[in-house]
Amino acid sequence: ADIISTQDHTVVEKEGYLLKAKIADGGKKLRKNWSTSWIVLTARKMEFYKESKQPALANLKPGYKPECVDLCGARIEWTSEKSSRKNVFQITTVSGNEFLLQSDIDFLILDWFHAIKNAIDRLPKE
Numbered sequence: 580a581d582i583i584s585t586q587d588h589t590v591v592e593k594e595g596y597l598l599k600a601k602i603a604d605g606g607k608k609l610r611k612n613w614s615t616s617w618i619v620l621t622a623r624k625m626e627f628y629k630e631s632k633q634p635a636l637a638n639l640k641p642g643y644k645p646e647c648v649d650l651c652g653a654r655i656e657w658t659s660e661k662s663s664r665k666n667v668f669q670i671t672t673v674s675g676n677e678f679l680l681q682s683d684i685d686f687l688i689l690d691w692f693h694a695i696k697n698a699i700d701r702l703p704k705e
């Protein structure tokens with residue numbers, strides 16, 4: 580039987596470390612605070628885990644929930660105005676959450692940009 584379906588929204592498409600700063604929550608501006616985050620991308624969402632040498636362990640403490648970003652209807656765009664850093668793009672969710680993601684490594688940030696953009700483009704806009 581076909582147990583693993585391409586419709587399975589839990590399949591991890593990409594994961595790794597990036598610098599992350601959440602700059603708005605529900606449309607309300609937040610003070611920018613960059614931190615390293617372990618990011619897991621699936622078809623519909625991204626999860627931001629706290630940095631850890633063993634993310635799988637440290638983040639599995641009872642009660643710990645990663646920050647979850649719904650990609651349905653989200654927007655992604657490069658920005659040079661919102662940070663003095665290079666290679667920064669912004670994700671804006673329907674609910675008005677805004678995240679900046681950054682890496683100094685060009686190919687790495689490009690791979691992430693395209694993976695997230697592809698995921699958004701495949702989803703219904705709602």
Ligand code: I3P
Pocket residue numbers: 610611613661662663664
């Ligand atoms: C911010 C911090 C950020 C910086 C931000 C500063 O200061 O230095 O790293 O963003 O610049 O305001 P603080 O820690 O005192 O809040 P970038 O590194 O992305 O430039 P900004 O105000 O121009 O956004």
